[in-house]
Amino acid sequence: MTEVSRRRLFGYAGAGVALAGAGATAGALAAQPKAAPRVVPFHGEHQAGITTAAQDRLHFVSFDVTTDKRAELVDLLREWTIAAERMTRGEEAADRGAVGGPQHAPPADTGEALGLSAASLTLTVGFGPSLFDKRFGLEEARPPALADLPRFPADDLDPKRSGGDICVQACADDPQVAVHAVRNLARIGFGAVAVRWSQLGFGRTSSTTKDQATPRNLFGFKDGTNNIKAENPDELRDHVWVRDGDGPQWMAGGTYLVARRIRMHIETWDRTSLAEQEAIVGRKKGSGAPLGQAEEFDPVDLHVKGAGGVPLIPEDAHVRLAAAESLGGVKILRRGYNFTDGSDGFGHLDAGLFFICFNRDPRRQFVPMQQALSSKDTMMEYLKHNGSGLFACPPGVRPGEFWGQRLF
Amino acid sequence: MTEVSRRRLFGYAGAGVALAGAGATAGALAAQPKAAPRVVPFHGEHQAGITTAAQDRLHFVSFDVTTDKRAELVDLLREWTIAAERMTRGEEAADRGAVGGPQHAPPADTGEALGLSAASLTLTVGFGPSLFDKRFGLEEARPPALADLPRFPADDLDPKRSGGDICVQACADDPQVAVHAVRNLARIGFGAVAVRWSQLGFGRTSSTTKDQATPRNLFGFKDGTNNIKAENPDELRDHVWVRDGDGPQWMAGGTYLVARRIRMHIETWDRTSLAEQEAIVGRKKGSGAPLGQAEEFDPVDLHVKGAGGVPLIPEDAHVRLAAAESLGGVKILRRGYNFTDGSDGFGHLDAGLFFICFNRDPRRQFVPMQQALSSKDTMMEYLKHNGSGLFACPPGVRPGEFWGQRLF
Numbered sequence: 111m112t113e114v115s116r117r118r119l120f121g122y123a124g125a126g127v128a129l130a131g132a133g134a135t136a137g138a139l140a141a142q143p144k145a146a147p148r149v150v151p152f153h154g155e156h157q158a159g160i161t162t163a164a165q166d167r168l169h170f171v172s173f174d175v176t177t178d179k180r181a182e183l184v185d186l187l188r189e190w191t192i193a194a195e196r197m198t199r200g201e202e203a204a205d206r207g208a209v210g211g212p213q214h215a216p217p218a219d220t221g222e223a224l225g226l227s228a229a230s231l232t233l234t235v236g237f238g239p240s241l242f243d244k245r246f247g248l249e250e251a252r253p254p255a256l257a258d259l260p261r262f263p264a265d266d267l268d269p270k271r272s273g274g275d276i277c278v279q280a281c282a283d284d285p286q287v288a289v290h291a292v293r294n295l296a297r298i299g300f301g302a303v304a305v306r307w308s309q310l311g312f313g314r315t316s317s318t319t320k321d322q323a324t325p326r327n328l329f330g331f332k333d334g335t336n337n338i339k340a341e342n343p344d345e346l347r348d349h350v351w352v353r354d355g356d357g358p359q360w361m362a363g364g365t366y367l368v369a370r371r372i373r374m375h376i377e378t379w380d381r382t383s384l385a386e387q388e389a390i391v392g393r394k395k396g397s398g399a400p401l402g403q404a405e406e407f408d409p410v411d412l413h414v415k416g417a418g419g420v421p422l423i424p425e426d427a428h429v430r431l432a433a434a435e436s437l438g439g440v441k442i443l444r445r446g447y448n449f450t451d452g453s454d455g456f457g458h459l460d461a462g463l464f465f466i467c468f469n470r471d472p473r474r475q476f477v478p479m480q481q482a483l484s485s486k487d488t489m490m491e492y493l494k495h496n497g498s499g500l501f502a503c504p505p506g507v508r509p510g511e512f513w514g515q516r517l518f
Numbered sequence: 519m520t521e522v523s524r525r526r527l528f529g530y531a532g533a534g535v536a537l538a539g540a541g542a543t544a545g546a547l548a549a550q551p552k553a554a555p556r557v558v559p560f561h562g563e564h565q566a567g568i569t570t571a572a573q574d575r576l577h578f579v580s581f582d583v584t585t586d587k588r589a590e591l592v593d594l595l596r597e598w599t600i601a602a603e604r605m606t607r608g609e610e611a612a613d614r615g616a617v618g619g620p621q622h623a624p625p626a627d628t629g630e631a632l633g634l635s636a637a638s639l640t641l642t643v644g645f646g647p648s649l650f651d652k653r654f655g656l657e658e659a660r661p662p663a664l665a666d667l668p669r670f671p672a673d674d675l676d677p678k679r680s681g682g683d684i685c686v687q688a689c690a691d692d693p694q695v696a697v698h699a700v701r702n703l704a705r706i707g708f709g710a711v712a713v714r715w716s717q718l719g720f721g722r723t724s725s726t727t728k729d730q731a732t733p734r735n736l737f738g739f740k741d742g743t744n745n746i747k748a749e750n751p752d753e754l755r756d757h758v759w760v761r762d763g764d765g766p767q768w769m770a771g772g773t774y775l776v777a778r779r780i781r782m783h784i785e786t787w788d789r790t791s792l793a794e795q796e797a798i799v800g801r802k803k804g805s806g807a808p809l810g811q812a813e814e815f816d817p818v819d820l821h822v823k824g825a826g827g828v829p830l831i832p833e834d835a836h837v838r839l840a841a842a843e844s845l846g847g848v849k850i851l852r853r854g855y856n857f858t859d860g861s862d863g864f865g866h867l868d869a870g871l872f873f874i875c876f877n878r879d880p881r882r883q884f885v886p887m888q889q890a891l892s893s894k895d896t897m898m899e900y901l902k903h904n905g906s907g908l909f910a911c912p913p914g915v916r917p918g919e920f921w922g923q924r925l926f
Contacts, residue, residue: 167693167720169858174865208738209804213793220788221738221803222721222856225731270863285575285693285720289858293736293867297788304865310720310858312575312693313630323633328701330616330629380628380705385621395629396617448630450577450697450718451859455678457582457712459701 148230148283152195154506155363156351159232159281160443160468161340163319167285168311168447169292170369170464172238172274172499173303180246184518186302190235190295191512200228203294220297222290229284233291235513236367236501241275251517253357255366255471256502262484262495271371271497274306279367279466285310307497309371311447311464318445324398324406327463328374328448329492331391332398335406336433338443349441349475350468352505360516363505365468368476371449371497374462379492390488392427400429412436426488432479440475442467462493472500556638556691560603562914563771564759567640567689568851568876569748571727575693576719576855577700578777578872580646580682580907581711588654592926594710598643598703599920608636611702628705630698637692641699643921644775644909649683659925661765663774663879664910670892670903679779679905682714687775687874693718715905717779719855719872726853732806732814735871736782736856737900739799740806743814744841746851757849757883758876760913768924771913773876776884779857779905782870787900798896800835808837820844834896840887848883850875870901880908 150158175183193203202208208221242252278295280288289310296305315327316334320341327333338345347353352361379387388395398406402414402422412430414422423430434441445468450461469475484490504514558566583591601611610616616629650660686703688696697718704713723735724742728749735741746753755761760769787795796803806814810822810830820838822830831838842849853876858869877883892898912922 176865209792209802211792214791216789217738217792217795217803219738220736220784222734222736224734224738224804271860286856289720289856289869293784293858293869296867297785300785300789305861305867306865308858308860308867310718310860312697312718312720326630326632328628328630330625330627330632376628376701377705377708381624381708383622384617384619384625387625394617395625396632448694448697450701450716452679452716452718453713457584457714459704459713459716461697461701 149199149228150230150232152198152507153509156365156506157234157503158198158506159234159279160350160365160445160503161318161346162230162232162281163322163340164314164316164445165230165232165281165283166314167282167288168314168464169280169285169288169308170311170466171278171280171292171296171308172306173276173278173296173299174306175241175245175275175302176304177302178245180518182302183246184512186299187514187518188512189298191507193294193298194233194291194513197291197294198228198231198233200231203298220290220294223287226284226287226290229282229287231280231282231287231291233295234279234281234367234503236277236279236503237514237517238274238276238499238501240273248517251358251360253361253502255352255357255473256500257473259368259472259498259500260477260481262480264484264490264493264495265498266494266496267498268496271307271309272499274499276303277367277369277499277501285312309449309464309497310451311449313448315446315448315463316444318443328376328461329379329387329391331387331393331395332406333446333463334444335393335398336410338441345441346443349470350443352470356470360514361502361504364503365470366472367499367501367503368465368467368469368472369497369499369501370465370495372463372465373460373494373496375458375492375494376461377458389424390428392423392429401427424488426486428483428487428489431482431487437479437482440479442469442475442479468503557607557636558638558640560606560915561917564773564914565642565911566606566914567642567687568758568773568853568911569726569754570638570640570689571730571748572722572724572853573638573640573689573691574722575690575696576722576872577688577693577696577716578719578874579686579688579700579704579716580714581684581686581704581707582714583649583653583683583710584712585710586653588926590710591654592920594707595922595926596920597706599915601702601706602641602699602921605699605702606636606639606641608639611706628698628702631695634692634695634698637690637695639688639690639695639699641703642687642689642775642911644685644687644911645922645925646682646684646907646909648681656925659766659768661769661910663760663765663881664908665881667776667880667906667908668885668889670888672892672898672901672903673906674902674904675906676904679715679717680907682907684711685775685777685907685909693720717857717872717905718859719857721856723854723856723871724852726851736784736869737787737795737799739795739801739803740814741854741871742852743801743806744818746849753849754851757878758851760878764878768922769910769912772911773878774880775907775909775911776873776875776877776880777905777907777909778873778903780871780873781868781902781904783866783900783902784869785866797832798836800831800837809835832896834894836891836895836897839890839895845887845890848887850877850883850887876911
């Protein structure tokens with residue numbers, strides 16, 4: 111056997127190890143309904159994992175590059191691209207994989223995804239501002255839009271959850287598939303990169319296609335109703351994809367990723383009245399309808415007034431401050447996830463929203479939006495931003511290319 | 519409307535809010551294959567979540583009781599039982615729930631599970647040794663089998679990840695459903711309990727019924743092949759359920775839960791050869807077959823010898839040390855989960871196995887097994903136990919009873 115692929119040996123296309131062995135019965139697979147082994151194409155004009163229908167689970171990782179040799183960095187990106195493309199097809203990270211190689215060498219895949227489907231895995235890479243320092247001779251290639259984020263009011267950033275030279279966003283419908291992918295990239299990168307921080311998200315808080323139902327965040331509200339959707343090419347062109355002439359040519363077709371680890375003080379929120387919660391958000395908790403409207407997708411009307419001429423959507427409501435109308439037309443593509451990371455040591459869950467957004471120029475999109483929210487949004491009383499990252503995601507790769515090839 | 523139930527308003531039995539609204543189409547649910555809304559019965563002779571077919575996701579929480587009033591503790595358990603039973607049915611934590619109550623009161627449910635199915639949720643409660651101190655007059659009721667665990671060789675326990683007065687194990691096929699349940703129990707317990715620690719598990723590492731395929735741990739190996747299975751009442755009677763006469767009568771039909779947070783040094787493991795990995799585990803990585811056998815479920819034969827009379831399963835292999843044959847017949851019911859909690863600050867993922875087992879008497883089962891493993895198992899070079907908990911899980915409740923009623 112020259113190649114052991116996850117799917118060929120173990121999965122849908124293969125014999126199904128799940129059915130082998132004395133203890134398994136013919137009903138084994140039937141008893142465990144699995145999502146279809148959906149494969150998201152890896153190659154394309156843009157990277158997958160941005161407008162791809164948001165998968166249910168996330169593992170996000172930020173790496174420090176530990177080598178100072180440009181050639182080693184390029185080799186790593188080349189190796190990573192091959193492994194990433196394989197894993198998104200549902201295969202092992204490398205030929206021969208976990209069990210097909212020589213007995214006396216470490217396996218070329220870690221094995222915990224054997225038997226699992228591709229689970230819609232996408233791997234999306236981004237380069238942080240710190241990568242563009244003199245180590246790799248990339249100073250001149252740094253896009254002006256990759257400007258360090260300013261300090262926002264109420265920021266409480268933990269350096270151990272912030273920054274990094276390279277990020278990889280792994281999204282999948284099976285968390286074990288996402289974790290496996292990140293872990294194997296880290297393994298392949300041993301000696302060249304080290305994990306700086308990583309974050310699991312257990313539930314998506316955004317829809318990125320029109321056929322996805324809007325999920326709920328840990329405030330219990332539908333989140334991202336007015337998100338940019340994949341079916342809207344005009345909005346993607348205006349707000350997401352970097353165009354020719356926007357900056358260095360290597361970023362054309364790319365986008366900028368902003369990640370924010372937003373701790374939610376859910377215990378305080380849970381002791382707030384329903385009316386107060388809805389006033390803070392500007393939507394009904396049940397339906398997700400904007401205040402003053404009937405249905406979730408009714409347009410937000412910031413001008414409806416109630417008794418005494420008071421706006422139904424308060425001046426400091428989240429939907430008002432985040433509305434394109436309030437921000438000179440600014441929009442972003444949101445792709446965040448709920449998280450719970452144990453407890454905070456003070457009797458509470460350490461839970462919140464791992465916010466991810468994609469934008470064509472954060473200086474004109476995420477930054478002014480967050481300036482408005484962090485200074486005026488009543489919701490900020492219940493939030494603490496304690497992690498932050500900004501990354502330039504290069505355009506998609508064609509077969510044979512590697513991640514960020516046009517940068518090097 | 520007098521009652522707003524998650525399923526009635528939003529779920530399979532109801533109108534399906536997912537389908538409402540201008541942006542949703544008739545294909546919305548079809549595009550998101552969901553597990554069937556399986557409901558695991560809450561009432562019974564034993565608690566659910568022990569022999570229940572292991573669900574895919576875990577949220578485990580340990581609470582400190584912060585009140586010193588016995589009556590408040592009993593009230594809490596009563597309230598919790600009602601909420602737990604509702605949530606396992608796929609309903610909100612309380613009548614009226616997230617959006618059906620008065621506008622000027624905090625909602626009776628936090629809302630993030632609106633629209634989600636029951637997802638096979640089980641909630642399993644346990645009482646730690648520290649609950650049986652003089653605060654609640656329970657000293658006499660403490661079962662001898664709930665003896666504090668000894669210190670094992672190589673233990674490196676973090677008090678912030680260990681112990682606790684009460685634990686709740688929430689398992690579900692949807693992690694948001696498990697997190698929602700724990701969060702609402704914590705909310706209901708405000709003023710009486712505080713979260714001491716909590717742990718998410720993203721993938722099960724055990725099967726507890728014969729029709730479940732054996733999953734893989736983060737060493738890439740199938741885990742728990744020889745687990746006690748629900749279909750084996752003799753083994754459950756001998757090794758899992760506390761019998762009349764085993765100790766205090768309130769525990770008859772219950773069991774003891776041991777939780778261990780086992781950090782795996784996966785980076786070191788990944789640089790070990792396949793042969794070495796298989797020798798450490800005592801099984802083939804691909805098939806899961808015991809060394810010297812052909813199929814996963816072939817019986818482990820500790821006496822097969824290879825070239826030169828050397829045992830094929832080494833003396834210090836994990837399967838040998840953990841085998842009932844090596845431990846005087848001792849078995850446990852395993853129900854663990856893979857975890858990844860960000861990074862360790864030293865360039866590695868903080869990943870491992872959140873080990874959970876159930877046994878009739880840990881003094882005769884888990885403790886001698888862990889003594890053997892912690893002193894002889896070669897695998898220990900790749901492990902660090904940094905969290906630990908021991909809890910007495912009372913028997914199941916009948917309708918109208920509350921968790922642990924026979925204790926009070």
